[in-house]
Amino acid sequence: MLLTTLFSLPTAMALDVADDGRLLVLYDGTGTRQINEVAPDGTWRALTDLGDTCRGAQFVPGSSQVIVEHDAGGNERGQLSLLDLKDAGLPVLAPLVHDAEYIHHLVAVRAGRVLYTTNRRNGVDFDLIAHDLATGSESVLYDSGGWVMAVDPSPDDKWVVLSKASSPANSMQLLLLDTSSRAITELTAEDAQNDQGPVAWLPDSSAFLVSGDAGRDRKALRRYDVADGTWSDFLADDARDLAGWPAPDGQHLLVAVLDDGEVSLALHHLEDGSLIAPLGLPTGGCAALMIATPNPVWSPDGSFAAITYNSPVTPPTVFRFVPGGELTAIRPPEMPDVPAELRYPESMRVPSFDGEQVPVFVFRPTSTELGSTVVHVHGGPEGAALRMWNPIVAALAGDGHTVVVPNVRGSAGYGKRWYSLDDRELRLDSVKDLAAINAWLPTIGADSSRAALWGGSYGGYMVLAGVAFQPDLWAAGVDLVGMASLVTFLENTSDYRRAMREREYGYLATDREFLESASPLSRVDDIRAPLFVIxxxxxxxxxxxxxEQITDALTKRGVPCRLLVYPDEGHGLAKLTNRLDAYPQAFSFLREHLA
Structure with missing residues (x-):
């Protein structure tokens, strides 16, 4: 089965580079993502073999040690452990920062110390902690509240940029922390609608670059100079989002350009931003994510960069790029061939109810065409459907479905105006985009009466909202970890997430009536489409x-539905064994109900 073949293809993502050129790579060849080391000669060595997924790792400079972040059963409560590469065979993980009730997120490793964020003070706010590796002592660098989502220390360790979720939806406030005095400077306003990140310091610590849309619709590469406290545009493109990563040698800059789901990379001069040359990676994919990790990682001396590239026909693969030199794929010891039938999508626009144009990617069937369609909705809601490796989408096309992958309003990657069109009381406008897609299907030769919805997380909410608010349009739905009620979701989600998600959906204290009205559970009696829930x-x-509440309600009404629950998983299916159990059943469900 194509689905099994695709999910069994291993993926690799670059995490860190040591002084001598060794790489840390997140590799899932064993069925879960584990930490591997790749030597300069290309030799691979497994460093972890946990039953659960590793979340990240960094070398400790000047030592044989590595810091690893991992969780248990997908609960996202990261714990930090230390391993020593001097250990023969598989190194033993030694606990470093462990408290299973709270989250500890690895953000930076310096010689002799580790920086991490944690919500252990009150379960909601994230503090920045420095942990001394020699003594085990810790000092608090920041504890002024909020969800600190990214931490970027300057190369000289005098400064730290904190990226904190701010009050408007899809927005980030930048703070500058003086590590000596602990003084904090607000670099952007807390109430301003600015999406910002990633942050990358210049090698001399005089300034940093950040991808941000302050005062504009698209993300420019902006520069902040520490000495005079001024902002300036370093590189800007009114039609596309930009991000950049300076090389530690002060000579080069890698610049990513996001354009209609594709992320290309080019080498620029760091001094003035002028273009040197594109990297030469295949077109039609993503050489950086910009809205998530991983992103390019420079070696400490700037002699090369480790880049994670993927596309609809290429699983995530690490490349070694030498400025002015070669671009080499770093492949794992065993890498089966990718099935030849995989295809790139067509990019189209769908007119919606109010004249807006919804960007969609259309994957044509790569086997006998069934005449059915699956609309695959991304999570977020501020996420995006990119031109990335997606075994589910490829396998659905291989099963004979036309697969439509939309970036409904609220999606990132198409400007500030677009990602703001679903905020709070506009929530159901994004659901109306699904109805517009259904009505548009005949223009591409698809049967709108044989169309199903598939989505995870916020995409799962969209599946449930589609079958609830548009019961005449959808023949079936596959919901993976979606929200059935915005009210109960906000009431029962983790405390730290509620504080941020109310910005996007509405506040329980003031917006409960609207939240109920926008919840699929409020219209559960209208649902007729069969539902498969994971x-x-x-x-x-x-x-x-x-x-449980949506499937219980449908079962009582006699609507065909099925719920699969995995006791060792969290927000999605991370383990290959569970994917190979759940997704073939979901595919059979779609074949049955779209026949």
């Missing part, structure tokens, strides 16, 4: 109760 028992974002 959920992890340890989900810290969308509690299992969301899946």
């Amino acid at each position: 959920h992890g028992a340890n989900d810290p974002r969308v509690p299992l109760s969301e899946a």
Whole structure:
């Protein structure tokens, strides 16, 4: 089965580079993402073999040690452990920062110390902590509240940029922390609608670059100079989003350009931003994510960069790029061939109810065409459907479905105006985009009466909202960890997430009536489409109760539905064994109900 073949293809993502050129890579050849080391000669060595997924790792400079972040059963409560590469065979993980009730997120490793964020003070706010590796002592660098989502220390360790979720939806406030005095400077306003990140310091610590849309619709590469406290545009493109990563040698800059779901990379001069040359990676894919990790990682001396590239026909693969030199794929010891039938999508626009144009990617069937369609909705809601490796989408096309992958209003990557069109009381406008897509299907030769919805997380909410608010349009739905009720979701999600998600959906204290009206559960009596639901028992974002209440209600009404619960998973399916159990059943469900 094509689905099994695609999910069994291993993926690799670059995490860190040591002084001598060794790489840390997140590799899932064993069925879960584990930490591997790749030597300069290309030799691979497994460093972890946990039953659960590793979340990240960094070298400790000047030592043989590596810091690893990992969780248990997908609960996202990261714990930090230390391993020593001097150990023969598989190194033993030694606990470094462990408290299973709270989250500890690895953000930076310096010689002799580790920086991490944690919500252990009150379960909501994230503090920045420095942990001394020699003594085990810790000092608090920041504890002024909020969800600190990214931390970027300057190369000289005098400054730290904190990226904190701010009050408007899809927005980030930048703070500058003086590590000596602990003084904090607000670089952007807390109430301004600015999406910002990633942050990258210049090698001399005089300034940093950040991808941000302050005062504009698209993300420019902006520069902040520490000495005079001024902002300036370094590189800007009114039609596309930009991000950049300076090389530690002060000579080069990697610039990413996001354009209609594709992310290309080019080498520029750091001094003035002028273009040197594109990197030469295949077109039609993503050489950086910009809205998530991983992103390019420079070696400490700037002699090369480790880049994670993927596309609809290429699983995530690490490339070694030498400025002015070669671009080499770093492949794992065993890498099966990718099936030849995979195809790139067509990019189209769908007119919606109010004249807006919804960007969609259309994957044509690569086997005998069934005449059916699956609309695959991304999570977020501020996420985006990119031109990335997606075994589910490829396998659906291989099963004979036309697959439409939309970036409904509220999606990132198409400007500030577009990602703001679903905020709070505009929530159901994004659901109306689904109806517009259904009505548009005949223009591409698809049967709108044989169309199903598939989505995870916020995409799962969109599946449930589609079958609830548009019961005449959809023949079936596959919901993975979606929200059935915005009210119960906000009431029962993790405390730290509620504080941020109310910005996007509405506040329980003031917007309960609207939240109820926008909840699929409020229209459950209208649902007629068969539903297939997948959920992890340890989900810290969308509690299992969301899946249980929608399937219980449908079962009582006699609507065909099925719920699969995995006790060792969280917000999605991370383990290959569970994917190979759940997704073939979901595919059979679609074949049955779209026949």
